[in-house]
Amino acid sequence: MTLNVVLMLVSGTLLVRSFLGLFLRTRSRYAGWWMALLVLAGASSVVDLLSAVTGHAVAVGLGNGLGAATAACAWGAARALDHARTGWLHIASGPAVAVAATVLTAPSLGTGAGAVVTLATMAALFTLAAIRLWRTRFAPSGAGAHGASTHGTVAVTGLAVAVSILALFYVWRVGALVALGPSSPVYLDYAGASANALVVLVLLVVATFTMSELGQVERMIELRIKATRDALTGLHNRAELDRRARVRLAARQGPVAVVVADLDRFKHLNDTHGHAAGDRALQAFAGAVRRGLGPRDLAGRLGGEEFAFVLDVAGPDDAAARLESVRRACARLRVADGAHPLTASYGIAMRAPGESFEEAMRRADAAMYRAKRAGRDRIVLHRDEATADDVATADPAGEASAAAPAA
Structure with a gap:
């Protein structure tokens, strides 16, 4: 109980420090999530004290929900450092599971209601937070990137270690609770409320006193993303695609397909339906590309309505199949009333x-122009300087079909 009181007081002190020292100055999303965590950690300590004294089911359920919400905010803060947004619906799902488990098991378990589910939920959320922090630490554009500040790298590493330890601690708590029971001396001494308060207290202090450096890391990653991403579509911009493609081609020994894609009738869409419709078309195409390509494939916007991809494939047929999934997805999209279906012409160069x-881009570009001349909305594979194969076309029903080589 004493450690819970200390945790409550320390949470309040760190909250004031975080608000005055960083959030008012930067409006950092990471700082916002961390302040929410501090508020919830303090509230959880208060409710835990009440449930220990009263044993009331409402206090137990509220304490479990607040505990899970604290872990969810740690996950949100870790994602914010990596410039990923986290919706409140995702944050609320963990606490909702904890509260539901408490309500369902309260008649039989009393003050232990929902404990296993709550601790498992918190272990999962802290694990996700730790994974995200390590990913940020070692990502090429993250805290460990060339040019990143030493203090920022050390701060992210320290926080990643602290959250990893916390995740392991909650895994241990779940295992000890299930294997030993809530009344076991081993559980009470090494996995109970006092041990939990001590571990969380250390994490809060470590994270709060590195907040300035972590806020700088968040801003640095945001600037890197703005410098390497196309603002409208979210795909790589031309310079970043070129850089990554050179690295990929130098490292990969297997087949690689270089693709150039160009939206069909884009000028007509802009002239007829306005530039807002053109922007929606570019965004919709980028979305179809993200869904249709593989996790290791590269995609970028070259400029205007032209895009390029670098695909790790087994061969030409594999490349054509991935592009066909993109082509089919685009055929179902409408970006303006009365507009044609969204289509593109694709050129592949192995x-x-x-x-x-x-050189591969030049061949893919030549194949793409062959696709345009052959009627648009098709995939053409470049074979050599003189010929290209039309490997997928659109029939009147919008389905793909094989075709003879196109001249």
């Missing part, structure tokens, strides 16, 4: 041994 990215 990287030849020793070939540079620029």
Whole structure:
């Protein structure tokens, strides 16, 4: 109980420090999530004291919900450092599960109602937070990137270690509770409320006193993303795609497909339905690309309505199949009333041994123009300087079909 009181007081002190020292100055999303965590940690300590004294089911359920919400905010803060947004619906799902489990088991378990589910939920959320922090630490554009400040790198590393320890501690709490029971001396001494308050207290102090550096890391990553991403579509911009593609082609020994795609009748769409419809078309196409390509594939906007992809594939047929999934997804999209279905022409060039990215791009671009001349909305594979194969076309019903080589 004494440690819970200390946790409550420390949470309040750190909250004031965080609000005055960082949030008012930067309006950082990471700082916002961390302040929410401090509020919930303090409230959880108060409710835990009440439930220990009264044993009331409402206090038990509220304490479990607040505990899970604290872990959810840690996950939100970790995602904010990586410039990922977290909706309140995602945050609320963990506490909702904890409260529901408490309500369902309260008649039989009393003050222990929902404990296993709550601790398992918190272990999962802290684990997700730790994974995200380590990902930020070692990501090419994250805290460990070239040019990142030493203090920022150390701060993210320290927080990642602290949250990882906390995640392991909650896994231990779940295991001890299930295996030993809530009244076991081992559980009470090494996994109970006092041990939990001590571990959380250390985490709060470590994270809060590195908040200035972590806020700087968040701003640095945001600037890097703005410098490497196309603002409208969220895909890589041309310079970043070129950089990543050179690295990929130098590292990969297997087949690589370089693709150039160009939206069909884009000028007509802009002239007829306005630039807002054109922007929606670009965003819708980028969304279809993200859903249709593989996790290791690269995609970027070259400019205007032109895009390029670098695909790790088994061969030409594999590349064509991925693009066909994108083509089919686009065919179902409408970006304006009365507008044609969203279509694009695709040119594929399989990287030849020793070939540079620029050379493969030129061949893919030539194949894309062949697709345009052949009627648009199709995928053309470049074979050599003189020929290209039309590997997918659109029939009147909008379905793909094989075609003879196009001249």
